[in-house]
Amino acid sequence: MSRKLIAANWKMNGSLAQCRELLPPLASVARDSLPLVVCPPACYLPTVAALAADSALQVGAQDAAQHDAGAYTGEMSAAMLRELGCQYAIVGHSERRHGLGETDDMVAAKAAACLRHGLTPIICIGETQAQYEAGQTADVVERQVKAVLARVVAEDLVKTVFAYEPVWAIGTGLAATPEQAQAVHASIRALLTQAGGGEAAKRVPVLYGGSVKAGNAASLFAMPDIDGALVGGASLVAAEMVAIYQAGLNTFQLD
Numbered sequence: 674m675s676r677k678l679i680a681a682n683w684k685m686n687g688s689l690a691q692c693r694e695l696l697p698p699l700a701s702v703a704r705d706s707l708p709l710v711v712c713p714p715a716c717y718l719p720t721v722a723a724l725a726a727d728s729a730l731q732v733g734a735q736d737a738a739q740h741d742a743g744a745y746t747g748e749m750s751a752a753m754l755r756e757l758g759c760q761y762a763i764v765g766h767s768e769r770r771h772g773l774g775e776t777d778d779m780v781a782a783k784a785a786a787c788l789r790h791g792l793t794p795i796i797c798i799g800e801t802q803a804q805y806e807a808g809q810t811a812d813v814v815e816r817q818v819k820a821v822l823a824r825v826v827a828e829d830l831v832k833t834v835f836a837y838e839p840v841w842a843i844g845t846g847l848a849a850t851p852e853q854a855q856a857v858h859a860s861i862r863a864l865l866t867q868a869g870g871g872e873a874a875k876r877v878p879v880l881y882g883g884s885v886k887a888g889n890a891a892s893l894f895a896m897p898d899i900d901g902a903l904v905g906g907a908s909l910v911a912a913e914m915v916a917i918y919q920a921g922l923n924t925f926q927l928d
């Protein structure tokens with residue numbers, strides 16, 4: 674299995690009409706050799722799963738509860754998301770960490786809940802602008818990765834995906850340079866090696882997110898430790914998302 678992967682995070686955008694407009698072009702280009710995961714708002718998951726059904730497209734949620742069931746109004750469990758047709762769930766997106774107060778430990782618990790129910794967690798990590806300017810990127814990323822490692826055993830680590838998303842690059846049009854992102858990705862890979870041995874380092878995709886678009890995707894994908902992208906704004910434009918995916922098909926060495 675290739676460790677490359679590209680995911681679209683629609684955030685709180687879209688409509689039923691947009692699902693019907695955005696899915697067919699993606700379904701027609703998606704290949705098994707490079708997983709393409711669409712993460713719409715939860716209410717559109719059944720529609721997106723139905724539209725993806727006869728293609729190689731895969732479906733992901735934007736969040737998953739840390740608990741399996743109970744009195745947690747508004748939450749959706751990993752098992753429920755599986756029933757809706759999800760194979761993946763994003764956890765720990767910075768908009769939830771910083772906007773909704775999710776802690777490192779909550780994010781790690783969400784990743785563990787996904788793994789208990791056969792969902793692949795796409796675990797987001799990354800420093801804020803203030804942390805970046807204070808030279809704290811390496812420490813922040815290490816702390817966020819280690820919180821996950823404290824809850825996920827090495828055997829399960831190979832079933833995860835990490836996404837490095839510097840908060841200052843999200844939705845700003847100011848992507849990290851390929852070299853900046855590569856340096857952080859290499860440090861994440863080193864942490865995975867320490868925790869899970871060579872197997873985890875070899876198999877866990879480490880995606881980059883933050884202002885990825887058709888124009889910069891290929892240069893990011895050319896870096897040895899950048900295994901794909903978690904795309905926000907550009908994923909709402911079918912032609913952009915198709916072009917980003919095609920940059921992956923053209924740049925990555927796929928099995």
Ligand SMILES: O=C[C@H](O)COP(=O)(O)O
Pocket residue numbers: 682766838842843844845846882883884885903904905906907
């Ligand atoms: O999950 C996606 C990221 O937050 C990136 O968003 P963006 O591509 O709009 O910068």
